[in-house]
Amino acid sequence: MDSRQKEIENLKDYKYGFSTDIENIRAPKGLSEEVIKFISKIKKEPEWMLNFRLKAFERFKLLKEPNWQKPKYPKIDYQDLYYYSAPKSMKDKPKSLDELDPKLLETYKKLGIPLQEQARLNGIAVDAVFDSVSVATTFKEELTKQGIIFCSMSEAIQKHPELVKKYLGTVIPTTDHFFATLNSAVFTDGSFVYIPEGVKCPMELSTYFRINASETGQFERTLIIADKGSYVSYLEGCTAPMRDENQLHAANVELIALDDAEIKYSTVQNWYPGDKDGKGGIYNFVTKRGLCKGKNSKISWTQVETGSAITWKYPSCILKGDNSVGEFYSIAITNNHQKADTGTKMIHLGKNTKSKIISKGISAGQSDMMYRGLVDISSKADNSRNFTQCDSLLMGNKCGAHTIPYIKNKNLKSNIEHEATTSKISDEQLYYCNQRGLNQEEAVSLIVNGFCKEVLQQLPMEFAVEAQKLVGISLEGSVG
């Protein structure tokens, strides 16, 4: 019995009169205190967790949906959504890989994702126990030996309440903005990582390796804590495609680095971008924030954003500890009708804090790309520095690229540098590559990968290869 079926079995016993149809277990439509209690109950959460959610919900009722972003979208009816929908009816799901969109399979093939992984990504129950399960267990043992906690958020709430209680909501408070607050009220699951003092995590932690990872919902919540002198590299792969209509994905990710600790967080996001005419696709409205709480701490974000109909996110660093370092490396690609409004915020609070922003935006088709970033150096952050490099690459003449840097320097001893370029792939460059035997797609892929190199180099090896291929695939059909 797989975990999903188990969950269904468990829910059969649920007494509160909500729908318990075996094929379709959902909270009632809409957002209410009752729904939040339902979610909390199903997840067997302690009272403090429920209170956290309810507090967020109270706040949420007062908040207005923001509207300052560049990509506009039709109004979302928040009472028309399901906030908890455990296993959808198995009838709706493809039962075997043969039923899947062949184009999707083609993409997987190009990415080199093994068949079993493909099955898992699509939520197809695979009867045979596949390798990754045992692999994951082996990893888990090794991690446990070093005191590293790596589990789902739900599990952490049960097993490590003291850590969750201490840190959850300290970087993204329940009173934060509209989507983050919504997440605090209704989040379903996500990852939890704790690295104890002085421990260098011996392997890249990845959602790929974590069992049950594929079951996380649209309101994902992740919390990573690196205790003093520790190090962790965390990879988040969102190569899971979704074929639904426009769907809201509002995740919260909080990172906390204590004294001398370092967190490296890498994302390759390839949610369903909608079709060629801009129909469907994910609204990826995610709040990611890292707190360099201790001195000499470091948080580094690397993101490769190729999917989603609309990407609206600013992975940020609050540099509170003296000498702390924040980095943001980003590749964002929009094609067809995709839109992105993405960048970062670097908030310098401590002395001698440094931040670096390298952003590479590529727009093709009729898409629109916006880099929006804030560098804020407070009056107490003496001798702090920021360097920002924003490059945009345009393909064709129907797309757009915009750069809006917000720069606030309240400290005379600190300085901020900003460089920006916009370029276009020229026909001459393509001709040169063609003459050397490369076809259009290969030529574009080569040029674009060159453009993104500084960011791709930041990714862990196994991810870099996938990302590089993804960059090529995302832009397929955008020239010629």
Place this chain on the structure above:
Amino acid sequence: MLSIENLKAKIDEKEILKGLNLNIKPGEVHAIMGPNGSGKSTLSNILSGKKGYEVNGNIKFEGENLLELETEERAHKGIFLAFQYPLEIPGVNTNTFLKTSINAIKKARGEKELDAIEFLKLIKQKSSELKFDQAILNRQLNVGFSGGEKKKNEILQMSILNPKLSILDETDSGLDIDALRIVSEGVNSLRNKDNSFLIITHYQRLLDYIKPDFVHVLKNGQIIKSGNFELAKELEKVGYENFN
């Protein structure tokens, strides 16, 4: 190997080539000389498949209709153009570009692609044969290269891809005497009974180093005279204007 019959080409309604004929056999080196605006670069662009021209006439390359092939397909068949102005591609390592190029061609021909070690071995051998500094290969393609370095890089690419027909579009322009000699030696080392060359130039100077089998004078979109190396010397003496 290559036969061009009554080639006419227009760009933006302007006729540039007006009925050009040329035959190149395996192993031959042909030089095309002509004044500015005579259509020399247009000819090399059309042979290599640059888009934007309205082309009439026949071009056969090893029996195939060249005009029906895409730019990259012509490269796969063994046509190489050494660019007059090689393009810069920021962020792309010269080594990476070369490896991508040779493997794209090998793949198209159904040959086994080179792995990293085989490639490095090949490139090491070729650059030492051509006395080229290998440091250049770790730099971004043509970015910040001097004029001479760019041209040397073209010749290195040519030697690695080992094309059947190499077209050199004013490779001598912008080269100092030493660079000119090195580039010429590079070309000469690639000459053999199978490989053919089409050398496009303004000056006789390059032809002192690369001895052509045939020299053609291109003027107003047509080849007005063909001959041997002596023709180049004559041309240098009287100039293009008075040459008829």
